[in-house]
Amino acid sequence: MSFRPIFESHPWDDVKASIYAKTGADVERALAAPRRTLDDFRALISPAAAPYLEQMAQLSQQRTRQRFGHTVQLYVPLYLSNECQNICTYCGFSLDNKIARRTLSSVEMLAEAAVLKGWGYEHVLLVTGEANQTVGVDYLEKALRTLRPHFAHLSMEVQPLDQEDYERLIPEGLNTVLVYQETYHQDDYKKHHPKGKKSNFHYRLDTPDRLGRAGIHKMGLGVLIGLEDWRTDCFYAALHLDYLERTYWQTKYSLSFPRLRPAEGMLQPKVEMSDRELVQLICAYRLLSDEVELSLSTRENPTFRDHVVQLGITSLSAGSKTNPGGYAVAPESLEQFEISDERSPAAIAAMLRRQGLEPVWKDWDATLTALAR
Amino acid sequence: MKTQPLVIAGRTFASRLFTGTGKFSSSALMEEALLASGSELVTVALKRVNVADADDDILRHLGHPQFSLLPNTSGVRTAKEAVFAAQLAREALETNWLKLEIHPDPKYLLPDPVETLRAAEELVKLGFVVLPYVHADPVLCKRLEEAGVAAVMPLGAPIGSNKGLLTREFLEIIIGQSRVPVVVDAGLGAPRTPPPPSKWAPTRCW
Numbered sequence: 001m002s003f004r005p006i007f008e009s010h011p012w013d014d015v016k017a018s019i020y021a022k023t024g025a026d027v028e029r030a031l032a033a034p035r036r037t038l039d040d041f042r043a044l045i046s047p048a049a050a051p052y053l054e055q056m057a058q059l060s061q062q063r064t065r066q067r068f069g070h071t072v073q074l075y076v077p078l079y080l081s082n083e084c085q086n087i088c089t090y091c092g093f094s095l096d097n098k099i100a101r102r103t104l105s106s107v108e109m110l111a112e113a114a115v116l117k118g119w120g121y122e123h124v125l126l127v128t129g130e131a132n133q134t135v136g137v138d139y140l141e142k143a144l145r146t147l148r149p150h151f152a153h154l155s156m157e158v159q160p161l162d163q164e165d166y167e168r169l170i171p172e173g174l175n176t177v178l179v180y181q182e183t184y185h186q187d188d189y190k191k192h193h194p195k196g197k198k199s200n201f202h203y204r205l206d207t208p209d210r211l212g213r214a215g216i217h218k219m220g221l222g223v224l225i226g227l228e229d230w231r232t233d234c235f236y237a238a239l240h241l242d243y244l245e246r247t248y249w250q251t252k253y254s255l256s257f258p259r260l261r262p263a264e265g266m267l268q269p270k271v272e273m274s275d276r277e278l279v280q281l282i283c284a285y286r287l288l289s290d291e292v293e294l295s296l297s298t299r300e301n302p303t304f305r306d307h308v309v310q311l312g313i314t315s316l317s318a319g320s321k322t323n324p325g326g327y328a329v330a331p332e333s334l335e336q337f338e339i340s341d342e343r344s345p346a347a348i349a350a351m352l353r354r355q356g357l358e359p360v361w362k363d364w365d366a367t368l369t370a371l372a373r
Numbered sequence: 374m375k376t377q378p379l380v381i382a383g384r385t386f387a388s389r390l391f392t393g394t395g396k397f398s399s400s401a402l403m404e405e406a407l408l409a410s411g412s413e414l415v416t417v418a419l420k421r422v423n424v425a426d427a428d429d430d431i432l433r434h435l436g437h438p439q440f441s442l443l444p445n446t447s448g449v450r451t452a453k454e455a456v457f458a459a460q461l462a463r464e465a466l467e468t469n470w471l472k473l474e475i476h477p478d479p480k481y482l483l484p485d486p487v488e489t490l491r492a493a494e495e496l497v498k499l500g501f502v503v504l505p506y507v508h509a510d511p512v513l514c515k516r517l518e519e520a521g522v523a524a525v526m527p528l529g530a531p532i533g534s535n536k537g538l539l540t541r542e543f544l545e546i547i548i549g550q551s552r553v554p555v556v557v558d559a560g561l562g563a564p565r566t567p568p569p570p571s572k573w574a575p576t577r578c579w
């Protein structure tokens with residue numbers, strides 16, 4: 001069983017045409033529905049929904065507060081390595097970029113961790129490029145063992161792995177894996193990932209299935225907005241989520257919607273998504289699912305983040321550095337992408353409090369992960 | 374809600390309202406609201422607090438003599454995990470009272486009846502005062518009562534749905550035949566929810 005047959009039964013051009021054919025009446029029907037379907041979601045992300053943004057935002061805010069309360073989870077990325085054997089047209093760590101490469105040792109990881117602990121973090125996202133010689137499964141296992149005693153919750157955003165690898169890492173403290181498809185448009189995917197293991201579209205597409213079978217506690221999906229028509233791509237992310245929720249019902253899910261940011265040697269986004277459109281997408285995801293977590297990174301600028309944090313977002317990163325060693329060991333090295341919100345975690349927490357939201361630093365306990373052993 | 378006292382496991386509560394701690398916009402507001410509510414039993418998710426930190430923000434605001442803490446096992450997925458988490462909670466929060474929550478489904482947070490019954494049997498043997506969160510299933514509630522739980526906590530509606538007493542018919546059956554207090558948990562929503570039938574009030578908590 002996998003997502004592939006469902007994916008293949010939804011040709012890109014048909015999906016795109018169906019979204020752009022939606023009318024105001026479809027949007028109104030979707031807004032009035034007690035539980036929304038994927039077809040309602042098409043209407044909510046369509047151009048026809050633009051005039052309904054205010055109504056969508058109010059509903060989205062209300063659904064989010066009811067389900068998640070007046071809280072926002074805080075997390076931070078910890079880049080462990082910028083080694084990468086892949087060429088990705090949009091990434092500063094791409095193999096064809098001549099940058100100094102660095103992989104953190106255990107001692108360096110602990111130095112970085114100490115800074116994050118000092119800021120109050122308990123939820124940390126470990127990030128690496130894809131280089132099996134240096135940052136393969138053994139390295140990831142070592143990283144989890146090193147960092148686990150210091151944090152309540154560890155997530156990973158690294159190369160897709162085999163099911164057995166996930167099964168090996170979960171008992172070491174791996175709680176959540178983020179794996180974004182980048183784009184569900186196969187030809188475009190090939191164009192943006194011309195070399196390296198990442199060029200295998202289907203291996204990546206099957207990754208959430210492998211994670212689900214391995215029994216991961218939470219997984220994060222998303223597309224990189226800017227590579228292709230965002231409405232169509234985000235429909236596929238929703239379709240994928242729908243399949244996964246039905247199949248791996250014991251797993252929790254989160255969605256992200258990173259907009260392409262400038263990076264060294266990168267292509268310009270093919271498709272620009274405006275702020276209003278991103279708000280529309282966030283609200284549409286919330287109206288599709290009361291329960292899914294919606295996450296926003298420091299790629300977005302402070303003004304935008306301050307506004308949308310009320311409209312459906314449930315987790316935020318803050319104080320992020322996207323270079324290995326960026327917090328303590330090598331603050332000047334090249335970042336994966338430029339961040340837009342450079343405020344400190346304390347400043348973000350204060351902003352949330354001013355808006356009547358409680359910053360949540362801890363919503364998991366390492367003992368719960370230990371139980372999975 | 375103050376009517377005749379509620380007694381659970383030999384302990385008398387003047388208030389029949391149990392409160393949670395997870396969704397407030399600040400710990401100070403939580404403290405204020407809980408004090409104003411008169412609630413004496415306050416649930417705390419182990420995963421949200423840092424028991425190693427004497428200055429933990431949530432626990433710091435719950436240090437009033439009128440509050441007893443009711444740790445919950447939110448986050449566990451099996452009976453085995455629940456028993457382990459219960460022991461940790463007992464040690465960390467120094468209480469053998471436990472809200473037993475086992476929801477392998479992280480989306481709707483619906484309780485697993487099979488694992489809950491298994492865990493309750495084990496925890497009662499280990500000396501816990503067990504208050505299990507369950508579906509409004511009259512047979513399950515009787516089985517839990519036979520296992521020795523101190524109260525049952527059937528849901529009124531899915532967690533966080535604010536739908537009120539959707540399971541009313543089943544709750545009536547549970548209340549009608551229960552020998553332990555029945556605490557209606559989850560999904561009740563805001564005070565606009567219609568009040569329960571008056572016959573519930575004198576004898577049962579909700």
Ligand code: SF4
Pocket residue numbers: 084085086087088091092093094095128129130198
């Ligand atoms: S996006 Fe990931 S896989 Fe691609 S070049 Fe960057 S680090 Fe490597």
